[in-house]
Amino acid sequence: MFDNLSNRLTSSLDRIRGRAKLTEDNIQEVLREVRMALLEADVALPVVKDFIAAVKERAIGAEVSKSLSPGQVFLKxxxxxxxxxMGQANDGLNLRAARPAIILLAGLQGAGKTTSAAKLAKYLKEREKKSVSMVSADVYRPAAIKQLETLAGEVGVDFIPSDLSQKPIDIVNNAIDYAKKAHKDVLIIDTAGRLAIDDDMMAEIKALHAAVNPIETLFVVDAMTGQDAANTAKAFGDVLPLTGVILTKTDGDARGGAALSVRHITGKPIKFLGVGEKTDALEPFHPDRLASRILGMGDMLSLIEQAEQQIDKDKAEKLAGKLKKGKGFDLEDFKEQLQQMKNMGGMSSMLDKLPGMGQLGNIQDKVNDKMFVQMEALINSMTPAERRNPDVINGSRKKRISTGAGLQIQDLNRLLKQHKQMQKMMKKFSAKGGMQKMMRGLGGMMPGGGFPGR
Known part of the structure; x- marks a missing residue:
């Protein structure tokens, strides 16, 4: 997300470096470029106008401090x-209510409500240590109830059955009674969506909300619809007392207009971002961190939090101990590191959070998750002895391994070369006694520029 906007903004800010003072003349061209960049990112026009006006008012005449250049002042x-x-700080869920705290999800069909319900349940169960129940009040989409039941089983939370013959209000009242008796902390209600906003839909969701009186009413909206996402959220907000927004499919949204428009237009905070299809692909929305990513500063806090959540610490400690004893870093270990990176959302997700990556051109095209899938396939095609001692892999073995993985011998040669580089790097970290620290922090990410293909 924000790839084009980030590149445009960082290049525009370079234009005013070296100036002794920020004046209307020397920032006018930069502001014009920033305006165009925001509009191309599909940010709503009222948002763009207010943003440019606020930046201009603060920037014109701002004196440069002794320690900062004009470019840094403007960047700040x-x-x-x-x-x-976007909202100055993360606005978390309010769960301070009599059990169960009820969360109602609303939105258009296809926005990802049902998947978001499961992601939210997993987040609350694992991060907030809450007991969670889910129920579907969608009696219009035939597969909706079954889909939520399947997802509830996948994330390990309680599913309250319902069927198409029931009225939505009866479904939720029964679910509330059940959740109270079962002493559940949270009840998540998935509601019906429509293909477009209509009066019947709005009347039904309004009546449902009145009957339930949820502590949180979250609007789920597809980020790829751009500024239309903000307009749809406003239409729902005019009918329902929304408490926040879940912005889905942000991993497929290269522009980012929705994220920059929703708060301004609706007055409601974005609480979560859906960053992938898996049930753990839900991130709390931190405006300050996202602003840093947009401006090419990276988001190391989110990356470290992601590592702490996803990295298998026992495996990391085991590898650290192995290297400390002088044992080599073999291809089994290398495969383990690839899987750890996959657990963290893949290489593209990690690169997106590293500072300065936008200035390296098309590095994300060169270092993609497909390459890691191929590397894992090659390692899987080896015998245990070959993984433990790659030096035994001769010409005939290379042919067998690459054929077994459905790849070329040059792909295998590249893997073996990258493993050697990683091996040297691991040895260096081990010798300096920094291996455990590195593994605890970022869980075995390829450090120091050791990206494949470089």
Whole structure:
């Protein structure tokens, strides 16, 4: 997300470096480029106008401090105003209610409500240590109830049955009674969506909300619809007392207009971002961190939190101990590191959070998750002895391994070369006694520029 906008903004900010003072003349061209970049990112026009006006008012005449260049002053102003547009801090869920705390999800059909319900349940169960029940009040989409039941089993939370013959209000009242008797902390209600906003839909969801009186009413909206996402959220907000927004499919949204428009237009905070299809692909929305990513500063806090959540610490400690004893870093270990990176959302997700990656051109095209799938396939095609001692892999073995993986010998040669580089790096970290620290922090990410293909 924000790839094009980030590149445009960082290149525009370079234009005012070296100036002694920020004046209307020397920032006018930069502001024009920023405006165009925001519009191309599908940010709503009222948001763009207010943002540019706020930046201009603060930037013109701003004196440069002794320690900062004009470019840094301007960058700071832009970052702060981006945060103001999106909401200055993370706005978490309010679960301070009599058990069960009820969360109602609303939105259009296809926005990802049912999947978001499961992601949210998993988040609350694992991160907040809450007992969670889910129920579907969608009696219009035939597969909706079954889909939620399947997802509830996948994430390990309680599913309350319902069927198409029931009225939505009866379904939720029964679910509330059940959740109370079962002493559940949270009840998540998945509601019906429509293909477009209509009066019947709005009347039904309004009546359902009145009957349930949820502590949180979250609007689920597809980020790829751009500024239309913000307009749809406003239409729902006019009918329902929304408490926040879940922005889905942000991993497929290269522009980012929705994220920059929703808060400004609706007055409601974005609480979560859906960043993939898996049930753990839900991130709390931090405006300050996203502003940093947009401006090419990275988001190391989110990356470290992601590592702490996803990395298998026992395996990391085991590898650290193995290297400390002088045992080599073999291909089994290498495969383990690939799987750890996959658990963290893949290489593209990690690169997106590293500072300065936008300035490296098309590195994300060169270092993609497909390459890691191929590397894992090659290692799987080897015998245990070959994984433990790659030096035995001769010409005939290379042919067998690459054929077994459905790849070319040059792909295998590249893997073996990358493993050698990683081996040297691991040896160096081990010798310096920094291996455990590195593994605890970022869980075996390829450090120091050891990206494949470089």
């Amino acid at each position: 102003i832009v970052k702060q105003e981006l945060e103001n547009v």
